Amino acid sequence: MPFQAEEHARIVSVERLRPGDHAFASYTDEESRWATIGSYAHAGISRGERVLLFADPALPNATVLEHLEAYGPPVGFSVRRGQLKLLAMDRMWRPRPLSVERQMAGLRREVEEALDDGYARVRSAIDMAWVAAFGADIEQVLWREREGCHYLFDDARYTEICTYDETRFSDEVLDRASAGHPTALLERPGSLLAAPLTEGGDDTYGLRLIGEADLSTRERFDAALRRVAASPAPRLVLDLTELTFLDVYCARAVLRLAAAAHGRHVVVRGGGIHTHTFLLLGALDIPQLTVEGE
Template identity: 80%
Template structure:
């Protein structure tokens, strides 16, 4: 697989993107392509953001709209009022000739226009199929991805995902594109990724970070992650759930049962406020060797 999650400091689900994020995404089929783009677009609409969508130039607008509506409410109203804009990348540099610099200037104009119209934040989803469609220089595109577009994100008003078709780009390009982005998305929404991590100065601590969703559909992966925690010989374990977009009650209870089963191991759960509240309601305070670090 050309994209290796361990090469990135921050892997998130599409729902956990924040203003100022510039994220790499890849897909291998139509389902994974639109699961990412559809979720990203519908999330932006629901948050009141201006959404710019640069879909594959080969697709008719009606097809794009059909795919978007599979992941949320009808997009006709936001399209009519201008909250959602369906664009093609050549509109960013025309009538001049193609260049990455003109592309970025066009994106800056779109962001500034949205801010002037009262939108607090702007997000764009860019299907990188445009590169072949318009004959862009891939080396200049990769420069743009890793270095050239930083000013767009400086004030945290703009969020962007760049989605790469793994069947159209070779492994070298995909790998360089992935590493060039400060953030990368899970390859498919609704999945779960477990990533070990270490903490500075904590030699006797085992850390495991979970990213994505912990529910019935990812139960097997979640249970595997808990087995890794149980099998750890470290006296202190940190289970970082801050990048979970969803945690069901079954999974939360399973974590507490794991903590209660080993009195010799100190388990630290790091999570957001909603998940911390869930753990407290399920009896976390009754487990002396458990610490919940939440908002």
């Protein structure tokens, strides 16, 4: 990501998005672009939501559908019944001139139409290639991202991701865009990010791990554990609550770190299944370890 992810208020994997989230995403290649959009769109379809997809205006719909189906099941039926809509962004304001206010009003109409059609929730994926394609003022777009669109999310029925091509926008714009969103996404599904925890003062060192801890991210996971182990702080914290997957190897590595931390207190936080895994693997036998979770 072009911005400092650890400085963002909330960064999650695309699978951990909540209803009503407004999230920033960036991509550097076609794989990271469509892995995120595809995962997001298929999740919405499987949950019975209406999905609005505003793809790069340069792409024909047939190409968009091919990319989507590379990351999930066929979507033709969802398109035919109107659950998945492929839309051009200029539809939100035409025949009137472009303005971000009209763009937002058009989105609101789409949400209201979906609710009238019986959908409980709506999600949209917006490729920000539309900004250059339709000549939008970038300052107005950034205002929209930062504060203008908040009313769209008030009732948590609408979720939105805005995907930025890092090769089309300057680092300054990317930084401002990411900061303007309450939530940011990992660059691609299946990745892992280690971000510092800011809690407990000088006597605590901690990391929060976001994404997936498995064979594909094992090297990065082990590096994060080495950072924790190398700290001289008497209290060590590993926050794993934003992991969508934790394999047994990685869970055992956490327990080995805790067992070796003689004279220090190790706190591991995780979701219910992760907590259960640690307990099954012998966490209660490590006196300096506290496992916190559901």
